[in-house]
Amino acid sequence: MQYSTKVMEHFANPHNVGEIPDADGVGYVGNPVCGDIMQLYIKVQDGVITDAKFKTFGCGAAIATSSMVTDMVKGKTIDEALKISNRAVAEALDGLPPVKMHCSVLAEEALASAIDDYYKKRVLPSPVKLKVGHEHEAD
C-alpha cells in the first residue's frame, strides 16, 4: 500500500483524537463489517465550528482522513464546512490510493452527519442531505 508522506504523518500522529463531552453535534458513520467507523464531534459557536474531534475504527487512510477533516473544519462556518468535499480531504493529504478513496467519502459523510445532528439538537430544519447507508466506491 503506497500512502503519501502526508497520510503517514496524519496516521502516525493524528490530530484531534478524542471526544467532546458537551459537543453540539455528533456524527457516526460506517459499520464494522465494512471495516471502518468514524465518530466526529463538533463544537459550534455563533455558526462557526470552534472545535472538532474524532474517534475512528479503520485502516490507515480512515484515521488520516479523520485527522485531516477535523483540522479542516475548525474555524469554518457551518455553510463553509458543508462545502468540504471528500476530494478536498484527499487532496489535502496529497492524495489517497484509489482503493482508499472511500475513506475520504466516509470523512465527508461523518462531517455531514455531525452537522445534521447539530441542527436536530436545536430542533431546526437541517440543510444536510444524508446518504442512506454507506456504500464503498468500487475499486
Add this chain to the structure above:
Amino acid sequence: MRKVYFDHAATTQPDRRVVEAMLPYLEETFGNPSSIHDYGSAAKEAIEKARARVASLINAARPEEIYFTSSGAEADNFALKGIALGNQQKGKHIVTSQIEHHAVMHSAQTMEKWGFQVTYVPVDKYGVVDPADVARAITPQTTLVSIMHANSEVGTIQPIAEIARITRERGVLLHTDAVATVGIIPVDVKELGVDLLSLSGHAFYGPKGAGALYVHKGVRIVPFIDGGVQEGGRRAGTENVPAIVGLGVAAEIAKAEVPGRGAQLTPLRDRLARGLLERIDRVYLNGHPTQRLPSHVNVCVEYIEGESILLFLNMQGVAASSGSACTSRALKASHVLTAMGVDPALAQGSLLFSLGRGNTQEDVDYVLEVLPPIVERLRQMSPLYAARKDS
C-alpha cells in the same frame, strides 16, 4: 531498530545456495533447453535435475509427473481447468472448499461461468473440512475434488489422506494446493493419496517465478498453454531455467531440512501465540489448536482494524500481514475467517504472523513487547472500544 520478518506466508528470502546455483543460468548457461546444441542440452540437463529433485521432495514416483509452472497460482489454475476440461465427458462437477486460495476459488468460479457446477464445502470453526461433507458433495458427474493441504492464512492442516480414501473409492481425482506446506512440513504424495498437487518455490526459500504441478501418471489433463513441446506439451513457453534450477536446489535443501524446520518453528510459534493471549486483552487465536502449521500464528484483535496495526508494526521494524479488508484490497473480511464463522467485525482485526527459519526467540519477544502499546493506542482511538467501556 530491530527488523523482524514475520511474513513468510507472503514470501521467503531465497537461500544463498539457491541464488548461487541460479547465477550461471542467468549468465553463461543461457541456452534454450529445446535447442539441439550444447548450450541447449546444458540447460535441459539442469531442468531435468531440478525436476528429479522436486519429485524426490514430495516422493513422486517419476520425475515426469512434475510440470513446472510460473507459480503456485498457475499450478492451481492448470489443475482445476485442465482436469475439468479434460474429463468433461464424464461430468461437469467440481468439489472444493470455502477456504481455498483465490487461485483455486476464482478458477472454480471461472469454471462455473463456463458451464461447470461447483460445490464449495464448508469448514468448522477451526477451518477444517469434514471428509463426510466431501463424500456427500460427490455426484456421478464429479470429476475433481480440490482441497488445500493447509490454509495459508490460518495454518489449519486438512485431513487430505482421509479425503483421498473417499475420492479413490468414488473414482474421482483429488488435487491439493500444497503451497503452504511443501518445504515447511513433510509432504508425500503417496501418503496423502493425491492425484495432483501444487507447490511454489518462493514459499520455501526458493526463487519467485517457479512453481510446479504434480500430476499422477495416467491422469487426463488438457494442456494449459498451447504452443510448444515444453513440459510434455502441456505447458508451452521457453522454460524459466534459472528459477527452475533455484526451485530444484530449494527442494533438495528442504528434503534435508524439513524435519528440523518444524522442530525449530513450533516452540517459537507457541511462545508467540501464548504471549499474545497473555499480554493483550480480547485477542483470539484462529485456526486449529493442534492440526496447524508450525509457522502460523493468526489472531483477531478486537475493536481495531488490521491494516492500522500492520502500519504501526512496520514503523517498529516488524513485517507481518493481515487477512483483513484493507490489506487484501478486497474491502471485505477474509473469506477464510468468514467461512470459519468469525464475526465480520472481529475479522477486520486479523493479524497473521508467519515465522520462518531465520526467526529467533528474540524476534518473538520483540513483537510481544512492541505490539501491546500499538493495540492500546489504536483502541484509545476506536469508537468501538469506547462503546464497550461505556456498556
